[in-house]
Amino acid sequence: MNRLRIAEVEVDxxxxxxxxxxxxxxxxxxxxxGEMWRIDDEWWRDPIARRCxxxxxxxxxRVVLYEDLISGEWFVQKP
Amino acid sequence: xxxxxxIGAIFGIYSGPIETAMPRNHLASTTxxxxxxxxxxxxxxxxxxxxxxxxxxxxxxxxxxxxxxxxSPLARRAGxxxxxxxxxxxxxxxSLRLCEPDPVHYDEQFARLLAALSEVSPVVxxxxxxxxxxxxxxxxxxxxxxxxxxxxxxxxxxxxxLRIGNTGVxxxxxxxxxxxxxxxxxxxxxxxxxASRAQPGGAVIVRPxxxxxxxxxxxxxxxxxxxxxxxxxxxLGLKTLGQLAALPExxxxxxxxxxxxxxxxxxxxxxxxxxVGRETPEPIVAAITFFSPVAERELLARALDxxxxxxxxxxxxxxxxxxxxxxxxxxxxxxxxxxxxxxKDPSADRDRIAAPLRTRLEQAxxxxxxxxxxxxxxxxxxxAADLQLFARDASAAARAxxxxxxxxxxxxxxxxxxxxxxxxxxxxxxxxxxxxxRYALIDYEP
Numbered sequence: 001m002n003r004l005r006i007a008e009v010e011v012d013x014x015x016x017x018x019x020x021x022x023x024x025x026x027x028x029x030x031x032x033x034g035e036m037w038r039i040d041d042e043w044w045r046d047p048i049a050r051r052c053x054x055x056x057x058x059x060x061x062r063v064v065l066y067e068d069l070i071s072g073e074w075f076v077q078k079p
Numbered sequence: 080x081x082x083x084x085x086i087g088a089i090f091g092i093y094s095g096p097i098e099t100a101m102p103r104n105h106l107a108s109t110t111x112x113x114x115x116x117x118x119x120x121x122x123x124x125x126x127x128x129x130x131x132x133x134x135x136x137x138x139x140x141x142x143x144x145x146x147x148x149x150x151s152p153l154a155r156r157a158g159x160x161x162x163x164x165x166x167x168x169x170x171x172x173x174s175l176r177l178c179e180p181d182p183v184h185y186d187e188q189f190a191r192l193l194a195a196l197s198e199v200s201p202v203v204x205x206x207x208x209x210x211x212x213x214x215x216x217x218x219x220x221x222x223x224x225x226x227x228x229x230x231x232x233x234x235x236x237x238x239x240x241l242r243i244g245n246t247g248v249x250x251x252x253x254x255x256x257x258x259x260x261x262x263x264x265x266x267x268x269x270x271x272x273x274a275s276r277a278q279p280g281g282a283v284i285v286r287p288x289x290x291x292x293x294x295x296x297x298x299x300x301x302x303x304x305x306x307x308x309x310x311x312x313x314x315l316g317l318k319t320l321g322q323l324a325a326l327p328e329x330x331x332x333x334x335x336x337x338x339x340x341x342x343x344x345x346x347x348x349x350x351x352x353x354x355v356g357r358e359t360p361e362p363i364v365a366a367i368t369f370f371s372p373v374a375e376r377e378l379l380a381r382a383l384d385x386x387x388x389x390x391x392x393x394x395x396x397x398x399x400x401x402x403x404x405x406x407x408x409x410x411x412x413x414x415x416x417x418x419x420x421x422x423k424d425p426s427a428d429r430d431r432i433a434a435p436l437r438t439r440l441e442q443a444x445x446x447x448x449x450x451x452x453x454x455x456x457x458x459x460x461x462x463a464a465d466l467q468l469f470a471r472d473a474s475a476a477a478r479a480x481x482x483x484x485x486x487x488x489x490x491x492x493x494x495x496x497x498x499x500x501x502x503x504x505x506x507x508x509x510x511x512x513x514x515x516x517r518y519a520l521i522d523y524e525p
Binding site: 048078 | 512
C-alpha cells in the first residue's frame with residue numbers, strides 16, 4: 001500500500017524541488033512547497049534517512065516527495 | 080458449554096463437568112472415544128487452498144480482523160502466536176499468509192464429521208470445533224475391542240467426504256500426515272487426554288483400570304484450568320497430574336475450593352464423566368391438499384417453497400439442520416410421486432433445501448395432476464447453535480450470504496482476468512512514520 005514510486009526531481013540552488021518527472025509522463029512543475037520534514041529511523045539495521053516535501057504540482061495534484069539521503073534517489077508518494 | 084469452552088481455551092480443550100450422580104439417560108455412555116482435529120478451521124482452509132500448507136499461514140479472528148486466531152506450525156516456528164496483532168505477526172514473519180475466517184464453512188465441515196461419527200454410535204457430543212466425544216458403551220458387540228471401534232470411527236470419517244488439511248481424509252488411517260487423533264478411555268477426560276497424546280492419524284487407548292497410571296505422567300496443562308490456578312499449582316511445585324493426585328484430596332479442596340476437588344478427581348482418574356448424546360427429532364411433515372388437482376410445475380414449486388417454510392418453522396426443527404428431505408405427491412387416479420434429496424451440507428435454509436427438489440421437479444415431474452403434496456424432513460444434523468462457534472445467529476447467516484455472493488463475483492473476475500487481483504487492506508503499523516509501512520494488502524479469497 002502507498003507504494004513508493006521512483007521519480008526524477010530537478011532542484012533549485014537551495015535543494016528545493018522544482019520539476020517532478022515520474023516513471024511515466026511528462027515532468028510537472030512544483031507550484032508550491034508545503035511542509036518539509038526529515039525521517040531518520042532504523043539506524044540499528046538498514047538505516048532510513050529521508051527528507052520529505054509536501055508539494056502542490058502544476059495542475060493541483062498534492063504529493064509527498066522525498067529524497068533518500070542514503071542513495072540520493074527521489075520518490076513520490078501519496079500524502 | 081460456553082463457560083466450559085472459555086476455560087478450555089486456556090489450557091487444553093477439555094471442559095466437561097463431573098456428573099457422578101447424573102440421572103440415567105439412554106443416550107449416555109461411560110466409555111468414550113474422543114476425536115480431535117487440532118487447528119480444524121485452519122485445516123479446512125488448507126483443504127480449499129493447498130498452497131497454504133507449504134507457507135506460514137494464520138487465520139484472523141472473526142470478531143476483530145487484527146488479531147490472529149489459529150496459526151500454522153510453520154508460522155509458529157517463526158514465532159507467530161494466536162492472539163497476536165497482525166502487525167506483530169507480520170513483523171516476525173514477513174511471508175505470513177493471512178486468511179479471513181469462514182465460520183459457516185467450518186461448521187458445515189464439522190457437521191459432516193459429527194454425522195460420520197453418529198453412524199458409529201448414537202451418542203455423540205460435540206466439544207469444540209474439531210473435537211467431539213463418541214459414547215462407545217455396548218459397541219463391543221458390533222466392533223469388538225476398542226481398537227475395532229476406533230478403526231470403525233476412522234473408516235466412517237473417511238467415507239463422509241470431509242476434507243481437512245492438504246489431503247482428503249482418505250489418508251486418515253495410519254497416515255502420520257493426517258490431522259485426526261483419537262483417544263479412547265473411561266470417561267470424557269481420559270479420552271480427551273488420550274486423543275491429545277495420540278500421534279497425528281493415530282489413536283491412544285487407555286484400558287479400564289489403567290487411567291491413574293496413564294494420567295499420572297501427563298502435564299497439568301491438560302486440566303481445564305484458568306491461568307491463575309495453573310500458576311498457583313506450579314508455584315506449589317506441581318507439574319504433573321500424578322503429583323497433584325498424590326496430595327490429599329481435602330488439602331487440594333482447602334486451597335482451591337470446589338474447583339480443586341474437581342481437578343483432583345480428574346487428575347486421579349476417579350471421575351468418570353459420561354458422554355451425553357442428543358436425541359434426533361422425529362420426522363417433520365408439512366402437507367397441503369389442493370382444492371383442485373394441480374399440474375403446473377410453477378404452482379407446485381411455489382407450494383413446495385411454502386411447505387418447506389412451514390416445516391422449517393416447526394419447533395422440533397429448532398437446533399437441527401435438515402439432512403434428508405422427501406417430497407411426496409398423491410396424484411389423480413391413485414398414483415403417487417416421491418423424490419428424496421440427501422443434502423451433502425445439511426442446511427436450515429429454505430432455498431438450499433429446495434434447490435435439489437426443484438431440479439427433480441424439472442427433470443422428472445409427477446406423471447399426473449397433484450391432489451396432495453407433502454414435505455418430510457427425515458434426517459437431521461446438529462444445528463449451528465450446537466456447533467458452538469459462530470454461525471448461530473442471523474447476522475452470521477447474513478455474513479455467509481454476503482460471502483457467497485462475493486465468492487461468485489471473485490470467481491468471475493478470476494475467470495475474466497486469469498487471476499484474482501482482489502486484495503484486502505489491513506492495518507499493519509498504522510503509527511509508522513513511513514507511509515508504505517502503515518497498510519498491507521493480503522490476497523482476498525472470499
